[in-house]
Amino acid sequence: xxxxxxxxxAEPTVSLxxxxxxxxVGPVLKQLDDELVGLKPVKTRIREIAALLLVDRVRQKFGLxxxxxTLHMSFTGNPGxxxxxxxxxxxxxxxxxxxxxxxxxxxxxxxxxVGQYIGHTAPKTKEVLKKxxxxxxxxxxxxxxxxxENERDxxxxxxxxxxxxxxxxxxxxxxxxxxxxxxxxxFFRSNPGFRSRVAHHIDFPDYTDADLLAxxxxxxxGLNYTLSNxxxxxxxxxxxxxxTQPLFANARSIRNALxxxxxxxxxxxxxxxxxxxxxxxxxxxxxxxxxxxRVFGLPPGA
Amino acid sequence: xxxTQGCFSFLPDLTDDDILTQIxxxxxxxWAVNLEFTDDPHPxxxxxxxxxxxxxxxxxxxxVLMELDACRKIHGDKYIRLSAFDSSHGWESVRISFIVxxxxxxxxxxxxxxxGPGRTQRYAVRGYGLDKPEGKRYx
Numbered sequence: 001x002x003x004x005x006x007x008x009x010a011e012p013t014v015s016l017x018x019x020x021x022x023x024x025v026g027p028v029l030k031q032l033d034d035e036l037v038g039l040k041p042v043k044t045r046i047r048e049i050a051a052l053l054l055v056d057r058v059r060q061k062f063g064l065x066x067x068x069x070t071l072h073m074s075f076t077g078n079p080g081x082x083x084x085x086x087x088x089x090x091x092x093x094x095x096x097x098x099x100x101x102x103x104x105x106x107x108x109x110x111x112x113x114v115g116q117y118i119g120h121t122a123p124k125t126k127e128v129l130k131k132x133x134x135x136x137x138x139x140x141x142x143x144x145x146x147x148x149e150n151e152r153d154x155x156x157x158x159x160x161x162x163x164x165x166x167x168x169x170x171x172x173x174x175x176x177x178x179x180x181x182x183x184x185x186x187f188f189r190s191n192p193g194f195r196s197r198v199a200h201h202i203d204f205p206d207y208t209d210a211d212l213l214a215x216x217x218x219x220x221x222g223l224n225y226t227l228s229n230x231x232x233x234x235x236x237x238x239x240x241x242x243x244t245q246p247l248f249a250n251a252r253s254i255r256n257a258l259x260x261x262x263x264x265x266x267x268x269x270x271x272x273x274x275x276x277x278x279x280x281x282x283x284x285x286x287x288x289x290x291x292x293x294r295v296f297g298l299p300p301g302a
Numbered sequence: 303x304x305x306t307q308g309c310f311s312f313l314p315d316l317t318d319d320d321i322l323t324q325i326x327x328x329x330x331x332x333w334a335v336n337l338e339f340t341d342d343p344h345p346x347x348x349x350x351x352x353x354x355x356x357x358x359x360x361x362x363x364x365x366v367l368m369e370l371d372a373c374r375k376i377h378g379d380k381y382i383r384l385s386a387f388d389s390s391h392g393w394e395s396v397r398i399s400f401i402v403x404x405x406x407x408x409x410x411x412x413x414x415x416x417x418g419p420g421r422t423q424r425y426a427v428r429g430y431g432l433d434k435p436e437g438k439r440y441x
Contacts, residue, residue, distance in 0.1 A: 102361045130369070134362025172364045 028096045038211040070199040071174045076181040077204025080250030083178040091136035102134035110144040113158045121154040125161045142177035143187035216254045230287035264289040303410030308399040325363035328386035339377040341439040379440045405440035
């Protein structure tokens, strides 16, 4: 404890609730809860980061030192688990929490960082880092940066520059690495420097069937569609069936299924002939639109 | 002799924080920031060497400062200036330019008298530094 803290007379107190209200964090967290279904570990971690910010502010009032925490993150999870969606949100959230100055997101993949010939990689990576300063750098499919089979691969050079900036400019930008769990594990094992510099390893769990149904309804609501009651039951039947199929990609599969249902709905309206169409018909997806899916006719696992 | 070119040159040298604030002002206005360096600060020498490309699409001043630090590492014994170009219609020109790095000792200029035909006197301004070869002028 330093002197300022010891000399503070008569044990003054600070109301955390007041600080919370003043910080504007509440609405950000509420929005996150409302808009994202499931994703418990992610929400917990963001809550923790927000709490740390509040506590740090209070500590500053007492004259205690506080240092910005390392916020580099890695998102791992199966396809369609919401990694990219959360990353785009993360920039806004961290900005509102006051951890990054500008709050813009720069999303890149290997192509944007790694050059094609000797001497091309460093300027390219630095260019991207300069653009990301004050915001969030999101590296999708980060494991492609490192190609184990080719030791002369330029990805290594890019990794070294990234590591250096992640260490030296911790206050200036937040790096988020995202990728599928098994490949990211291999990536971190071959680049121990990354593992230790990334403070938050967040694993995105698969969604439950109920989560997926809620996500589907949110997606449709965003597009001004609703499910009829029977269609909702059909979707509830559809989700576990689709899960047993190969190439199941969580929310992405649901989005694709709903996109196809919208096609069928449009076709149904189109082929029913020249009738007056009500608003309700236009916005409602019926059971038949979903039951027509290929998945219902297949034996499980086929 | 202290060179006074561009903005702020009659003020004490800008600190990095001051420079950051100025750069952020430029970026917020949507101007592209450039770094230039030279060891011949003659007022008529308007074309300095560029450090890299003009920096487009930046959001935060820290990115420019990174480049400035890299430039200082190599050209720390020369003059470095920072300018911001406004590409918007009707301006299309440099809006702000100021010196961000000076050599430790600034040698200044001397006045040279040159006799012309018919006993005319002509005058030239010549930097003392120019007597030394390029790269050694302020070393």
